[in-house]
Amino acid sequence: MLVEPAVAVRAVDPVGAGDAFVAGYLVAKLDGLNPAGRLRTGCATGAFAASNFGDWECLPRRDDVELMFRESGTTLR
Numbered sequence: 001m002l003v004e005p006a007v008a009v010r011a012v013d014p015v016g017a018g019d020a021f022v023a024g025y026l027v028a029k030l031d032g033l034n035p036a037g038r039l040r041t042g043c044a045t046g047a048f049a050a051s052n053f054g055d056w057e058c059l060p061r062r063d064d065v066e067l068m069f070r071e072s073g074t075t076l077r
Contacts, residue, residue, distance in 0.1 A: 002035055006043060007044055007047035008047075009048075010051060012053055013053045014049075014050050015055045016054070017046045017049040018046065020045040021045060024043075024044060025042035028041035040069075044065045044066075044069065048060045048064070
């Protein structure tokens with residue numbers, strides 16, 4: 001059984017977080033990721049959804065997903 005911890009975010013609006021998780025998981029499957037990568041992506045997309053208002057407005061692009069796993073304070077250029 002695979003286990004992936006939830007991504008710690010400040011929850012603002014949980015509406016749509018489950019749907020976002022499934023969307024992230026399925027996109028990762030289509031991208032050819034293994035089950036652990038799919039689960040990780042699903043957790044990240046669910047966290048994006050819970051950390052903003054609205055149920056779809058804040059869904060991440062593919063390149064945004066990895067931002068959830070960067071160390072706090074990381075600078076991007």
